[in-house]
Amino acid sequence: MKRLLGLLLGMSLLCAGINTVAAQEKSDGLTPPPKVLQVIREVLKPGKGGSPHVATESGFVKAFQAANWPTHYLAVDSMSGPSRSLFFISYDSFEAWEKDAKATEHNAALSSALDRASIADGDLLASIESSTLVYREDYSLRAPVAIAQMRYFEVEVFKVKPGHEAEWDALVKMYVSGYEKTMPDAHWATYQSIYGADNGGMYVVFTPMKSLAEVDQNIAGMKKFMSDMGDDWMKKASALAETCLQSSQNNLFAFNPKMSYVSDQWIKADPSFWKPAQ
Numbered sequence: 285m286k287r288l289l290g291l292l293l294g295m296s297l298l299c300a301g302i303n304t305v306a307a308q309e310k311s312d313g314l315t316p317p318p319k320v321l322q323v324i325r326e327v328l329k330p331g332k333g334g335s336p337h338v339a340t341e342s343g344f345v346k347a348f349q350a351a352n353w354p355t356h357y358l359a360v361d362s363m364s365g366p367s368r369s370l371f372f373i374s375y376d377s378f379e380a381w382e383k384d385a386k387a388t389e390h391n392a393a394l395s396s397a398l399d400r401a402s403i404a405d406g407d408l409l410a411s412i413e414s415s416t417l418v419y420r421e422d423y424s425l426r427a428p429v430a431i432a433q434m435r436y437f438e439v440e441v442f443k444v445k446p447g448h449e450a451e452w453d454a455l456v457k458m459y460v461s462g463y464e465k466t467m468p469d470a471h472w473a474t475y476q477s478i479y480g481a482d483n484g485g486m487y488v489v490f491t492p493m494k495s496l497a498e499v500d501q502n503i504a505g506m507k508k509f510m511s512d513m514g515d516d517w518m519k520k521a522s523a524l525a526e527t528c529l530q531s532s533q534n535n536l537f538a539f540n541p542k543m544s545y546v547s548d549q550w551i552k553a554d555p556s557f558w559k560p561a562q
Contacts, residue, residue, distance in 0.1 A: 314428035317473040318374030321417040332408040341543040343401030359543035363536040415480030426471035432553035438491035443530040451528035
């Protein structure tokens with residue numbers, strides 16, 4: 285029961301305000317979720333985080349800046365769990381990803397600069413891996429947010445038991461419908477992992493936050509939501525969660541502007557943050 289309550293708590297917290305990074309922004313400053321999201325995960329050796337990692341990652345940023353490369357990425361550093369950094373690269377499609385990769389290969393100057401940066405960065409890493417996620421609009425609600433104004437991510441990973449996708453589908457859609465009716469400010473984007481070490485029943489949810497005070501607000505909102513939905517609704521959700529969820533894990537990450545290569549729109553939105561002194 286304690287494990288189940290923890291899963292339900294996480295499920296409710298994820299519905300408080302979730303989105304992720306995309307390459308393009310709407311005219312109103314809101315960023316729609318990308319359809320394809322590449323996530324590169326670097327686990328650092330002890331003592332190699334902070335300024336040493338910023339120094340080696342600056343090689344990648346400078347290489348893309350020199351090439352005026354059109355594909356951007358966001359870097360975040362862990363605030364919980366192992367010392368690691370995540371890099372999010374968004375694409376409109378897998379075809380767009382392929383075109384970007386081929387263009388990089390055919391740019392000799394950029395490729396050489398990236399190779400040099402990779403060698404320097406590799407000395408700091410205990411491991412590196414990548415995953416590919418696809419956007420699940422049917423599991424998301426009011427997804428676009430002004431992501432350039434955000435400073436933190438809450439990243440939650442749900443592992444669904446094999447053969448129980450139908451129960452998972454019903455559970456998520458219960459939350460989507462419930463929050464749509466009772467919480468007008470709620471918004472989130474859900475992704476499904478289809479390639480990489482963590483795929484096959486793996487779903488990832490990103491909660492962008494302007495400050496960590498929003499964690500406190502999300503907990504209060506979760507309690508209100510559970511009260512509004514009532515005991516019968518919670519019992520049904522609990523039964524579905526017990527059946528379909530194998531595990532969930534939630535961690536906090538802080539945006540790192542010095543290791544990110546972002547668009548001019550993001551820099552204009554907050555130059556003091558996105559263009560810090562090196």
